[in-house]
Amino acid sequence: MHDLPQQLANGLILGALYGLVAIGYTMVYGIVQLINFAHGEIFMVGGFGALTAYLALPGGTTLWLAVPLMLIAGILVSTLVAVGAERFAYRPLRSAPRLAPLITAIGLSIVLQQLVFSFYPDAKKARVFPKIPGDPFELASVTIQRSDIFLIIAAPICMLILGWFVARTRSGRAMQATSQDPDTAKLMGIDTDRVIVMAFAIGAAFAAVAAVAYGLRTGQVDFRMGFILGLKAFTAAVLGGIGNIYGAMLGGLALGLAEGLATAYIQHIPGMHLFGGGAWKDVWAFVLLIVVLLVRPQGLLGERVADRA
């Protein structure tokens, strides 16, 4: 267990990535009760948007300049795709039975994957994404890759901004009101269509930040990268209590930690030596989900459903 601090750090970093993507699921669900299964692909296109910006820059551009520009491009692409999806795919189905938008979301997710696969140059295999060069940082017994510094800085900043936005701004209050009672929000003069667009846009922007972090971390982007990560982030959102933004981040961190620790230590438990290692990490993530939902069906920070009526 001498490497525990390292495993904790790895888990938290991975968890922050899940958390950023989970925000998108939770915001959209909180406002329109739709599980936007295409959100993983919103994340993915953000990665390709950032890559495009990187490729367009003259060779040798410093990453200090490149990363912010990639971030802007990624956010732009993700947001445009998400807002477009809301406007043209989900909005027309708003009064349709629940299953219709859900199936549309799954369809959209396949379409986005195929569009990138077919039309983005050389995207049939993973494309190389820049990494932040240099030696990793050593803090006592913990090693942190340079590329992860981006995520370590960006995730808390994003959460602080979002927390402030929801609690303190006029638009944030409109958002809270719409999630609690959309018809009554309209009676207050709140344009709930605008609020819905805002929820999609914020979720997409967070996903794009996560995509840049993912690219820097793994050194590549891939048209399939949104699938498993989207599933994990959705799990994180449910784990934290879907509809609650802090729950999404908390769920992400819990999931990242569980995955990291289970991968590292489960095999040392007597009788469990077959269940350790990377191959089982996804299983442990879902085991955690099931256990939490058995004990707290509303998730870690979720309100009981009765409170929402």
Added chain:
Amino acid sequence: MTALLEVENLRVSYGKIEAVKGISFTVNQGEVTTLIGTNGAGKTTTLRTLSGLLRPTAGKISFDGQPLNTVPAHKIVSLGLAHSPEGRHIFPRMTIEENLLLGAFLRKDQAGITADVERAYGLFPILGERRKQAAGTLSGGEQQMLAMGRALMSQPKLLMLDEPSMGLSPLMMQKIMATIVELKASGTTILLVEQNAQAALSLSDQGYVMQTGQIVLTGTGADLLNDESVRKSYLGED
């Protein structure tokens, strides 16, 4: 007497079911107008259509000289029409004060808003004492006061109240009715939907009786209170 709201031949459907079948009525400036009727008569449907949450299939709604038929719900409150919905619909996870402030969502006059929050606390002192309490934890009567106070925060020309006395104790109900009289005295025009016909009609200038989507009887509050069929059906006499 000028008409603030004129409804002409209004029809509203839920899918194939027509819930409001061509009703016409008028709400005069400065008066209390009441809609009474049995369960399912279409009163709530009518109010939700007036505030834009439902769309009529036919008919005309004219408010303060302006047609409302195609104005989106979130723009109607800014024209001066406020709606305290059936079942109160306060925002449960916000405080009393936040609920009141949402009622003033479109207003920009910060000083006026603050003054009106205090006015609401003056009207309902219990709300002032609990201003930081989550609205979902209030009693039914307190929630009703909050819903009413919230609707007033938009400084409406017309206040629509859908069953403000529902589920309230007799004492609480008296308090709500007294507040309606007070609001009328201060110049607010009110459209009231009530199950409690006795209380509502006795403070109304004008009343309409609805039955299965139609208006079957019209008169002043006093007329309707004395009407034999009203006494039979709504006041429990025989």
